Amino acid sequence: MTSAENERGGRGGLGRASFWDRLFASDHVAGWLFVSPAVVLIGLFGAAPIVWSLIISFQRNSLDTSGVWIGLANYRHLMHDPAFAASVRRTIVYTVLFVPITLFSAMAVAVALNRRLHGMRFYRTAVFAPVVTSTVATAIMFSWLLDPYFGIINLFLNKLGGPSQGFFQDPSQALYCIVLVTVWGWLGFAVVIYLAALQGIPRELLEAAEIDGATRWRAFWRVQFPLLGPTTLFLVVWLSINALQEFDEIYVITHGGPLASTTVVVYYLFQQAFAFFDAGYATAIAYVVFLGILALTVVQLLLGRKLVHYRS
């Protein structure tokens, strides 16, 4: 097709431009054609399940038969379910530890990595490698490192004169060990984000601070740290969202045990749906978790807006 023909077709049909050319020239037609695969697939697997999930949460639903409408019974059950309350408490403990530990170690590591040194490529690879390691592999590696009987960490502890620990097999330690594993797995991601932000800070700002007589330490806290505010806010939100959904490592290492000490809320939900086949109750939990995440995110963003300094 020559340019002249197409141009005429595109302008709405002088001469030989075919019916299809003219149709396709309309933004309405072409736009919907372009988005239709996405609309069908996201509609079917993204949007429809959100609504359907809400409907199921008002049903007694065993996954096999069509559900029976029971109104708010699942939500009422939830309010008086001590196991659910306990799983929420564990999730909060996990999140309150995981997010700040990851955040502060990532900031420190990013500052250490943000310089030109021989061997820097190696250091950075070491920090980033866990990001591409699967959660299952991470879980397996750590359950061996922290094995109470033959694990090497207990060997080190003994050499240092300490007693062997139960780690994942000790109800009072298991959840904290899960925090450790997931911090190792997520650190690289947070470091990448901080590094990108640090490198976006103009060098002149730091140099100006140093000329004014500030030490490196003071210059970091007075210049770089405030400028990292938006990044920190993003990471707090993002890490919290993911912490509240922690599942993989717990499933592989502890199966929620010992004595349910690592049964966080999403693990509890999974049990309800796929071990006890109470899909109605599971989706009710899922919706409550979702609303919790949403509320927490809004609070974090509102607080962040007050605390965080944005460069214009």
Next chain:
Amino acid sequence: MGDDRQTQQVSAAVSAAGSTGTLELGGGLRPGDLAAKRRWAPSWWHLVLIPLAVVMLFPFFWLVVTSFQTLAQSRTFGLHFAFQWHNYVDAWTQAPFGRWLFNTTLVSVTVVISNLVFCSLAGYALARMRFFGNGALFLVILATLMVPFQVVMVPTLLIVRSLGLVDTLPALMAPNLVTPFGVFMLRQFFRTMPVEIEEAARIDGAGRLGTLFKVVMPSMRAPLATVGIMTLLWTWNDFLWPLIVIQSEKNYTLQLGLMSFQGAHNINWPLVMAATVMTQIPMLAIFVLAQRWFVQSLATQGLKG
């Protein structure tokens, strides 16, 4: 959610994303650097960085060491080093890792390609064309982006079952063929592109698809790499969805297979470690080869916030 705020976020994301284009993530010395003249100049920072690297790499180190141990060594408390390959041979013959590698590759490659094509189409239309329902559609996609998988996993399973796909590889692909993340990401990037080039191409007679794939896409390498790499990483390492939808061993992904292998051989740690090494090598190898792109993609993902 007001459209104003969205536009603000968009422009913030755009300006932030623009700055990643110049990210220096290698961190090595450039030939011209002053410090490079003093090669191996000592720095106190190594005293911080070496322990850090040791902590981060030790799990990998011990994984590999154990994978070469004998069973007897692993069951004697202490530091043992051996070098015998048969754990790898045993693991490979005792479970269909080759099959699982094939399944995972097939699913991941399909999902990545489908995302690149369909998210580009949708992102381009949402960014450039004024069609009826454009704004509403974008809001729906944003909403699905924010909903955690746990909320939708039960109905998604029911939908996949009513399509007759439970326990098949297409069940692993279907829900991820077009991700809201990909559409969102690419829409934002298309909006940062100057529209003049496309208009010129259209005037020169290129059709809409031709404009998109021949004129626009070649300048979209960075965002396409981001969507491709993030999708690959998620699909390759995904665990919860395969766990729910796959039952028979022949349809396992690598991660699911590794989990079941560990469950079946959990007293034989050297064997499990050999299997773990084997399942992680493909992604780690891609990461080492394309580290710059991986890091860039992760950074871009962060900056969309």
